[in-house]
Amino acid sequence: MSASTKRPRLKLNLLGSDGQRKCKEIMERPVKVLQIGEGNFLRGFADWMLHESARQGKFHGSVAVTQPRPGGKAKLEQIRDQDGLYTMITRGLSQGKPVERTELISIFSQCINPYEEWDAFLNLAELPSLEFVISNTTESGLKYTYADYIEGEPVQSFPGKLTVFLHQRYLKFDGDPSRGLIHLPCELLEGNGDVLRSCVLRHSEDYGYSEGFRSWIENHNHFLNNLVDRIVTGAPTQEEADSLTNRWGYEDQLINTAEPYHFWAIQGDESLDKKLPLKQAGLNVHWVKDLKPFQVRKVRILNGSHTLMSSLGILQGKQHVRETMEDPYFGSWIREAVHQEIVPALDMPDHQLDQYAEEVFERFLNPYIDHKLQDIALNTIGKFKVRVLPTLLSYEQNQGNWPERLIQGFAGLLCLYRPVNTPEGYKAQRLNGEDILLRDDPDVLAALAAHWDGYDTLNRNQNQLDDRVAAVLSDTLIWGENLDAREGLRAALVREIGLLEGEGK
Numbered sequence: 001m002s003a004s005t006k007r008p009r010l011k012l013n014l015l016g017s018d019g020q021r022k023c024k025e026i027m028e029r030p031v032k033v034l035q036i037g038e039g040n041f042l043r044g045f046a047d048w049m050l051h052e053s054a055r056q057g058k059f060h061g062s063v064a065v066t067q068p069r070p071g072g073k074a075k076l077e078q079i080r081d082q083d084g085l086y087t088m089i090t091r092g093l094s095q096g097k098p099v100e101r102t103e104l105i106s107i108f109s110q111c112i113n114p115y116e117e118w119d120a121f122l123n124l125a126e127l128p129s130l131e132f133v134i135s136n137t138t139e140s141g142l143k144y145t146y147a148d149y150i151e152g153e154p155v156q157s158f159p160g161k162l163t164v165f166l167h168q169r170y171l172k173f174d175g176d177p178s179r180g181l182i183h184l185p186c187e188l189l190e191g192n193g194d195v196l197r198s199c200v201l202r203h204s205e206d207y208g209y210s211e212g213f214r215s216w217i218e219n220h221n222h223f224l225n226n227l228v229d230r231i232v233t234g235a236p237t238q239e240e241a242d243s244l245t246n247r248w249g250y251e252d253q254l255i256n257t258a259e260p261y262h263f264w265a266i267q268g269d270e271s272l273d274k275k276l277p278l279k280q281a282g283l284n285v286h287w288v289k290d291l292k293p294f295q296v297r298k299v300r301i302l303n304g305s306h307t308l309m310s311s312l313g314i315l316q317g318k319q320h321v322r323e324t325m326e327d328p329y330f331g332s333w334i335r336e337a338v339h340q341e342i343v344p345a346l347d348m349p350d351h352q353l354d355q356y357a358e359e360v361f362e363r364f365l366n367p368y369i370d371h372k373l374q375d376i377a378l379n380t381i382g383k384f385k386v387r388v389l390p391t392l393l394s395y396e397q398n399q400g401n402w403p404e405r406l407i408q409g410f411a412g413l414l415c416l417y418r419p420v421n422t423p424e425g426y427k428a429q430r431l432n433g434e435d436i437l438l439r440d441d442p443d444v445l446a447a448l449a450a451h452w453d454g455y456d457t458l459n460r461n462q463n464q465l466d467d468r469v470a471a472v473l474s475d476t477l478i479w480g481e482n483l484d485a486r487e488g489l490r491a492a493l494v495r496e497i498g499l500l501e502g503e504g505k
């Protein structure tokens with residue numbers, strides 16, 4: 001029997017009178033935010049920020065949390081069961097020093113399952129206090145999916161549900177411009193605000209809503225493009241959870257963990273910080289005119305170095321980001337790749353980028369996080385095209401030669417992605433001969449499998465390798481362009497692949 005089964009579940013009445021008073025003081029504030037999504041990320045990011053601002057007496061509101069899809073009601077029930085309370089543990093290194101903070105988050109005042117409580121969900125739309133909609137439904141949730149709306153029945157998709165919700169608000173307040181909402185979709189898509197707005201407009205046509213409604217959406221609702229950045233790692237191990245249960249005297253089923261670093265860039269006027277006082281609460285939130293530099297910086301440096309290290313690291317038998325960073329060879333290699341090749345290829349002041357890169361390395365070395373390379377490697381080809389390839393190409397354009405380490409990373413990707421179709425899916429071999437499953441676009445994997453079919457690393461000659469690399473690089477289905485037309489790229493890759501194959505023997 002685990003230690004946790006002997007203890008009561010976290011509830012308001014388990015807290016001392018001071019604890020209850022502090023939590024209630026926030027939870028009894030009017031609902032200002034509709035939250036669509038109850039996942040780890042939002043609870044470890046936006047809710048944690050709103051709680052901090054509320055705790056400081058700056059944000060005078062609370063959050064109504066709702067689940068975004070019919071499945072997964074368990075998490076919402078856990079939230080309800082714990083009176084909306086959960087514990088947030090922030091830990092890692094900050095400026096080289098270990099940081100650990102435990103906070104009880106009490107920002108949820110309502111908890112609604114739209115698939116069972118459709119009317120209660122729509123009633124939230126009529127609240128005069130409501131100002132914001134914050135969502136995170138992964139990249140799969142923020143998209144248009146045609147579906148009819150049958151009055152009284154819940155809409156399945158997130159944008160479809162939001163459209164009906166907004167229509168209810170429009171009718172309730174007779175299209176009052178001041179009742180429009182501010183939308184912050186946190187999904188990691190470029191132009192996330194624009195995407196959500198266009199989904200809502202398409203659904204409003206599908207549902208036959210009036211021109212007046214569409215104009216209210218376009219003119220009086222603000223869909224803000226934004227970029228979120230924080231590594232939120234969710235529940236701790238069962239062993240640690242049991243030990244915390246014993247220490248606290250109650251069980252919290254919703255413990256969440258995250259790194260200290262947090263960053264939120266929102267494309268919008270800074271005056272909005274009066275309504276959503278996050279920056280003034282000292283949080284690392286930036287209201288910006290142009291989100292693009294922040295997006296490029298994060299995608300090329302943080303996500304780019306993740307992607308770059310994942311293929312080479314997996315090929316060489318590494319498991320985690322920290323382990324890769326701590327390896328004397330790989331650790332220096334990734335730092336040099338960022339400072340000497342990624343940063344110079346970006347059209348931004350180097351000192352700011354170098355500083356950001358150092359923060360990223362510190363995050364990668366977080367002793368509390370085991371971030372699996374194989375998780376990062378999910379859909380690597382697509383990620384490589386967005387996160388690494390543009391850097392490689394602009395470096396060559398600016399400097400007139402191919403960047404050594406990015407070419408090595410690309411060669412690593414080409415060596416790993418020689419898939420063989422098996423009953424379990426497309427598999428590849430590491431340098432030590434071990435099989436691993438590749439999780440990528442099946443059409444791309446099939447094309448790569450065909451290009452490498454029959455290739456034998458032990459008995460090939462230079463021309464055979466050259467031919468195979470030419471076939472892969474010129475495949476526009478894989479890269480979206482003929483990369484073999486880029487002068488010198490094939491030769492540089494063939495050289496590095498030759499070295500990697502030599503190492504593997």
Ligand SMILES: NC(=O)c1ccc[n+]([C@@H]2O[C@H](COP(=O)([O-])OP(=O)(O)OC[C@H]3O[C@@H](n4cnc5c(N)ncnc54)[C@H](O)[C@@H]3O)[C@@H](O)[C@H]2O)c1
Pocket residue numbers: 037038039040041042068069072136137138139140141142158188228229230231232233
């Ligand atoms: N965890 C992190 O460190 C981190 C950091 C930055 C961004 N993100 C992004 O946040 C997203 C969610 O991560 P998480 O850690 O909260 O995961 P999670 O599994 O805890 O939560 C996922 C949430 O998305 C919803 N969802 C999933 N598929 C959906 C769909 N098809 N339609 C509607 N809703 C759907 C789930 O119901 C749940 O609310 C990821 O896509 C990730 O890219 C995560």
Ligand SMILES: O=P(O)(O)OC[C@@H](O)[C@@H](O)[C@H](O)[C@H](O)CO
Pocket residue numbers: 188228229230231302303306307375376378
């Ligand atoms: O989440 P993905 O799969 O798109 O990318 C893998 C990592 O690069 C990513 O999760 C980062 O850790 C995250 O984007 C940090 O904010």
